[in-house]
Amino acid sequence: MKILAIESSCDETAAAVVENGRVVLSNVISSQVEEHKIYGGVVPEIASRRHAENISGVVEKALSDAACTYDDIDAIAVTYAPGLIGALLVGVNFAKGLAFATGKPLIPVHHLRSHIAANYITDTSLKPPFLALVVSGGHSHIINVKSYTDFEIIGRTRDDAAGECLDKAARSMGIPYPGGANLDKIAKNGNDTAYKFPYPKVEGAPLDFSFSGLKTSVINIIHNSQQKGETINIEDLGASYIRQVVKCLTDNTMKAAEITGQNKIVVAGGVSANSVLRRELETLSKARKLELYMPQLSLCGDNAAMVGAQAYYEYNAGHIAKENLNAIASLSIDKIYI
Ligand code: KG4
Ligand code: ZN
Numbered sequence: 001m002k003i004l005a006i007e008s009s010c011d012e013t014a015a016a017v018v019e020n021g022r023v024v025l026s027n028v029i030s031s032q033v034e035e036h037k038i039y040g041g042v043v044p045e046i047a048s049r050r051h052a053e054n055i056s057g058v059v060e061k062a063l064s065d066a067a068c069t070y071d072d073i074d075a076i077a078v079t080y081a082p083g084l085i086g087a088l089l090v091g092v093n094f095a096k097g098l099a100f101a102t103g104k105p106l107i108p109v110h111h112l113r114s115h116i117a118a119n120y121i122t123d124t125s126l127k128p129p130f131l132a133l134v135v136s137g138g139h140s141h142i143i144n145v146k147s148y149t150d151f152e153i154i155g156r157t158r159d160d161a162a163g164e165c166l167d168k169a170a171r172s173m174g175i176p177y178p179g180g181a182n183l184d185k186i187a188k189n190g191n192d193t194a195y196k197f198p199y200p201k202v203e204g205a206p207l208d209f210s211f212s213g214l215k216t217s218v219i220n221i222i223h224n225s226q227q228k229g230e231t232i233n234i235e236d237l238g239a240s241y242i243r244q245v246v247k248c249l250t251d252n253t254m255k256a257a258e259i260t261g262q263n264k265i266v267v268a269g270g271v272s273a274n275s276v277l278r279r280e281l282e283t284l285s286k287a288r289k290l291e292l293y294m295p296q297l298s299l300c301g302d303n304a305a306m307v308g309a310q311a312y313y314e315y316n317a318g319h320i321a322k323e324n325l326n327a328i329a330s331l332s333i334d335k336i337y338i
Contacts, residue, residue: 005308008091009083015062018308026065048086077311081328088327117310136269148313155207190239273300
């Protein structure tokens with residue numbers, strides 16, 4: 001089954017053709033990073049406008065790269081939630097139009113489910129059940145993935161997401177957008193024990209995260225140094241900060257594996273590209289004899305190949321959109337709204 005998938009939830013306009021949820025025939029991404037960089041973050045209105053301008057060209061290229069016409073495509077898939085509402089609407093409306101014009105079924109895909117599905121492409125033998133650490137710009141979850149379409153959140157952030165916390169810290173260190181990825185590069189040569197950070201815990205919820213205190217403490221360190229006229233070593237500060245964020249993520253993931261007895265760990269979302277997170281998870285999983293799955297670097301960020309992968313399993317579960325499918329800005333991964 002060949003699925004043409006579309007993704008426009010944030011600042012990448014993307015389309016892909018994916019076969020049977022596992023084989024990527026094409027994967028086209030048009031990134032708006034350079035334009036949003038000027039403003040230090042994603043400007044939703046600009047994102048929507050660029051999606052509207054780019055989407056038809058991106059979809060055409062995805063078809064031609066896959067050497068397909070609409071006749072070869074069995075279904076259209078689209079990210080419908082969660083994300084920037086104006087950005088999502090561009091993809092959803094385009095996909096609805098395509099599905100109507102071609103008479104193909106339309107498959108609605110949840111953005112975080114698709115991030116997890118990036119792993120089905122990287123390792124074609126991976127099958128649920130497993131535990132997933134989902135870490136993106138807007139979410140930080142530990143999820144019990146019971147089947148391809150059955151999810152139970154067992155740990156979540158009480159405030160900021162890990163990606164947001166890295167982005168905001170990078171911004172206060174004067175590192176340009178996209179902060180998380182740039183901070184990862186800059187911190188590579190830093191001393192990760194040079195600065196001390198608190199270790200946030202959520203009382204009574206051992207698998208939950210809290211990142212807002214860490215974000216505040218990095219801002220305090222910067223302000224204190226500025227007031228005293230001291231210079232800050234950004235490499236060291238970045239490395240120490242990443243170390244602490246990663247420690248929170250890996251500690252809770254290992255605790256979740258212990259509590260649930262699950263020995264398969266999957267990582268997903270933009271932050272899964274972080275070099276320290278990947279290294280630490282590899283070390284910890286090896287020591288505990290856990291099977292670890294991480295998406296290839298090219299599939300960590302937003303893309304449509306992962307949407308096509310998840311769409312195959314949504315289709316098999318009978319999740320087909322009606323003609324009135326809408327975009328939803330906020331929707332929990334365990335919910336479906338079609
Ligand atoms: O999944 P994603 O591309 O978009 C959302 O769905 O939110 O995730 C974006 C997040 C951003 O916060 C970005 O800073 C972070 O992923 N990110 C990274 C790295 N690459 C992207 N964070 C840490 N290290 C990286 N190498
Ligand atoms: Zn994402």
